[in-house]
Amino acid sequence: MTKKRLWITRRLSDATLERAARDYEVVINHDDTPGTAEDIIAASAEFDAIIPCHSEHFSADVVAQLDPRLKILANHSVGVDHCDLPALAARGITVTNTPDVLSDATAELAMLLMLGAARHAVAGDRLVRTGGWDSWSPAFMVGKQVTGARVGIIGMGRVGRSFAAKARGFDMDVHYYNRSELSADLAQGATYHSTIESLLGVADFLSLHCPATPETTDLMNSERFAMLPPGAVVVNTARGALIDEDALMAALDRGHVVAAGLDCFKVEPGGNPALSLYDNVFMLPHIGSATRTTRDAMGFRALDNLDAFFAGQTPQDQL
Template sequence: MAKPKLLITRKLRGDVEARAARDYDVMLNPDDKVFSTDELVAACRKVDAVLPCHSEHFSAEVIDAIGPGLRIIANHSVGTDHVDLAAAKAAGVVVTNTPDVLSDATAEIAILCMLGAARRGAEGDAMVRSGQWNFWSPAFMVGRQVTGKRFGVLGMGRVGQVTADRARGFGMEVHYHNRSRLPAHLEKGAVFHDTLESLLAVSDVLSLHCPATAQNKGIINADTLALLPDRAIIVNTARGALIDEDALVAALRSGKLFAAGLDVFQTEPGGNPALSALPNVFMLPHIGSATEETRDAMGFRALDNLDAFFAGQEPGDRVA
């Protein structure tokens, strides 16, 4: 029996690619190049399945152009905002993701972004690296302490819950807003807010963990930023589309926000030059899940979904 044909759009960890090559007629991308839209369509027309990352966009037009041969999109990501789920469902294409396995790694990055922003990590690193550290006094490089502060979580899903656990280690008081309140054993004493406005009002640190749905895009904007306490810190390890970056720049310049810690941006790769120019922004290049352990787990989870699908079973992580 012929093996299903599988396209892996980006270079993955060695053990993941080896397993894929064992079980599938696999098309790899050893040079890790980014597919153009035309290249993505052409490659997907040749296979039964594709294992993409968030860097490949499956719009309704792309799905239509690929045609009927593609049977499943097994994402190497939790987020699925790069796939038009309604169009995939209408075309009979199954879509899966990789939840759970990246929660710890992403939570670590959220805490790194919080601390980097609060303790002026970008400024300090640049100063030492450039040889400009030639002064010290009690007033030198004074940042904000997070211990005991109020930690607001927007989106208390898997990653939000783990990040909240990490924040509790700093003695922070956890507040959250979610579509629905969590049961007590998951809430762990966190304060639920039934409106976004109520959460923002008490968030000394606001950490974003909600999906970039049509309703959530630009949810952090001039109006919502104004509701935060003065000199708050905002952290985003979810999706860049959640923040109106022009409004964020204005709030950082004005002093309304003390700082921001960002792992994601509206434009990726590349980021935002206006944000890069600000000293009170701690930035990372979308590496929330970039650990050896998590990258392996994500790849294996995507392959588990493919294995189930081609065995005639329901994939465990089906989203469309």
């Protein structure tokens, strides 16, 4: 049987590429640069399937120009905000993602960002590295304690629940907002809030774990930052679109928000240079799922979805 042709748009894990080459006729973008609209449109005439990342954008305009040969996008990501799903569905193109497998890695990074933001990781690291640490006093670099504090989680999907489990390890009082209240076995004692506004009022720490949609764009704006308790810490490992970055900086300038931990930004790659001026903002370059274990699992999940599709089955993660 002739192998289906597969375009892998970025450099995935070695184990993923080995398996893909075994089962498909594969072309890999070894330059590891984002696929442009022109690349995607051209590839659609040459390949039966694409494994894209969130760096490849399937806008309505791009989708309208895709060749009928392309049958499936097996995303190497959980988020699909880079895909115009209605446009793809109208063209009969199946779309899948990779849920479950990156929840723990992303939740780990959220914990790192929360702790680092709360305990002056940026300023402290710089002080030691530059040789500026030449004194000490009881008032030196006093931060915000995580243990026993209240944490608010917006979005209690897989990543949010994994983060909640880790927060309970710090004896945190977990509160959450979700589109619907979780069953008791999933909530594990977390307190449900039916509105974001109710949650914000008790969130000494706030962690965002919801998808980017038109409804969640600038979810955290000036009005909502002001609803947080004074001295709150904000963490975002979900999508940069969730935070109005100017509003965050204004809240930091007022001291109402004392620190932030960010793994994602409005503009990626690159981030927001203005945020680099804040020692109380701990930033990482969108690496929430970047562990070897998770990268292998994501690649294999994408291939599992392709295998099912070409076997005439419904992929496990079809959207």
